[in-house]
Amino acid sequence: MDRSATASARNEAAAGVDDVSGRVAQGERVVARGEVLDRGDVARMEALGLAGGANPWSVFLGVGIVVATEMWVAWYFLERFGKRILKGKTAIRVLLAASLLILFTALARAFVLLSLPYYLIPLAGLSILGTILLGPRLMFLMVVIESVNIGIIAGNDFFLASVLLLTSGFAIYTVLRVGPRTEFLWAGLLIAVVTGVVTFAFALIGGGGLQAALGQGGIGLVNGLLSLMLAMVLLPLLENAFNILTPQKMLELADTGNPLLHKLLSGAPGTFTHSIQVGSLAANAAERIGADPLLARVGAYYHDVGKLEHPYYFIENQIGRANPHKSLTPALSARIIKRHVKDGLRLGREWNLPQEVLDMIAQHHGTTRIEYFYRRALEDSLGGDLAGVDVREADFRYPGPKPKSKEAGILMLADSIEATVKSLDKPTPKRIEDIVAGTIRGKLEDGQFDECQLTMHEIHETGEAIREALIGFIGPRIEYPQAPAQSKPAPARGSTA
CATH class of the missing domain: 1.10.1760 (Arp2/3 complex 21 kDa subunit ARPC3)
Structure with a gap:
């Protein structure tokens, strides 16, 4: 039986029947007790709401x-x-x-x-x-x-x-x-x-x-x-x-042709390369521990977009350029370095990045200390032009917050480890393993994962996944022999050199 067609036919049939009207005066008896009812009596009672229909x-x-x-x-x-x-x-x-x-x-x-x-x-x-x-x-x-x-x-x-x-x-x-x-x-x-x-x-x-x-x-x-x-x-x-943030939206953000990523490639090519590599490391680690690999990759791609504001103050963008930090005090250098997080949040909001990605931009450094400039400040306070100047550790720490999600914690490790390994002249599997272990130990001792959803097992699994991927990236390389130097032809007899 076609229920919908049946209901429609019933409605059409009912609409084709003329209304039958009648009048019942106030106080008039409709039916008496025990009286046999005909159709007219039932119709009158139903019209008066005295019978028929569900309660x-x-x-x-x-x-x-x-x-x-x-x-x-x-x-x-x-x-x-x-x-x-x-x-x-x-x-x-x-x-x-x-x-x-x-x-x-x-x-x-x-x-x-x-x-x-x-x-x-x-x-x-x-x-x-x-x-x-x-x-x-x-x-x-x-x-x-x-x-x-x-x-x-x-x-x-x-x-x-x-x-x-x-x-x-x-x-x-x-x-x-x-x-x-x-x-x-x-x-x-x-x-x-x-x-x-x-x-x-x-x-x-x-x-x-x-x-x-x-x-x-x-x-x-x-x-x-x-x-x-x-x-x-x-x-x-x-x-x-x-x-x-939907999977479809994340795939659009992960496209390296995205306008903001294209701007990062043009304005800070070293940062762009670093972000892409960190994205691969983070996605691999996230898949290992059951986190969201696509979110980890997207967060890594955009975590350093704030460096677009002052790209040449970051080492990866200084190829062929003088280091501007040489003319700055350590405290001022640290202030500029810290600012890329704030600038990244501002740019992310301007480009309507999802809140999950904005959170990863804000949390990828947590409250870690900018170690290089902090140690320089300590050295300068012991002698030189800044001798006797009080060094406040808080001035050399990122504002935070600390990582909350698993993906933000993975990004923090991948970012730190990749940057450290890249600074090595000759990275070897043993040196990479030491850097991974040292980075994890340092972050734990500094309390950077105190608010994170990562368990201790997942933190160490993340480090292992990053270590394996980095060793795979570097891999063995053939050292090509240099071409032999061509000797100058001997001068002809009787000529002078």
Whole structure:
């Protein structure tokens, strides 16, 4: 049976029947106790609200029990898994989840009021959006709740609820590992086909003929396409409105053709090269310990964009140039070096970088001491022009904060180790291993990981992954022999040199 077509035919038939009016005077007896009722008596009683229809209070009680159950399940789920699925921006994520539920419930209600086919309700669009923006675990909970609610709204149609639950669950699985937006499009088309097949199958289960089932399958296919279009329109709007970093956004930021990275390449080429290499180290380490390798890479690419403001005060950009720090006091040099973090945050906000990347810019040095200039200041305070000048350690420390996320902690290690190894004239595996161990020990003793989510095991695994990658980068090189010097031809006899 085609439920949607049946409901539509009933509505059309009812609209073609002329209204029958009657009058009941105040105090007039409608029927007497024990009297046999005819159709006219029943119609009068129903019009007066004395018979027929469900008891609104019992309906209200049933809906209340369902809603209370849904809320209890949601509370238990968030209590059990909330820390894992609401990593950071908890209030924003909860607000977004509630907004999506309200939006799709209102959309389903609009389909019912407009007498549109219920199987066109694009709940898979909620799955696509929610999985990308909020993650699969929270999305599955939302899909279960919304499928039940839509089934109730559509006149307790639990065939419809089952179809929506299956197709929306498949949508969660499909977009879970989608990368670029072109892959997103193909995933959406696959969801549309599967929605059509599932709707066709449930139409057959409902007892409909093959032709009616094919019609329902066509409606399911349109549902999937509508869900895809809805998700593609809303995704960029919700990304920007809630400032949520999605895999698609991270892939765009990881593209070295990104305008800000291109500006970094032009203005501070040494910093650009350092950032790309640190990105590879950080992504490799993040994958080793189960952190987000794409976020680690993107954060590393942008962590030093603040050096664009004063590129030649940083050693990697001084090739063929004089070192301007030679004419500055250690305290002033440290102030300029520290400033690249503040400048990076300002530039990041101007270029609308996501908050997760801004956090990594702010935290990648933590509150570490700028060791080179601090030691120079101590030496100068013992003799020379700055003899007797008080050296305050706080003037030579970065402002922080310390790393909070795993990815920020990985970036701190990768950044420090890569820079130290690059300063070696002849890096060897043993020297690299010593630098990795010394860097980790120094950061731990300095308390830089006190606020970080990394465990001790993960910190050492991160160091091991960075060590292996650096040894792979350097690798053995063939030392090519120099070409023999060409001897000058002997002067001809009788000539002078």
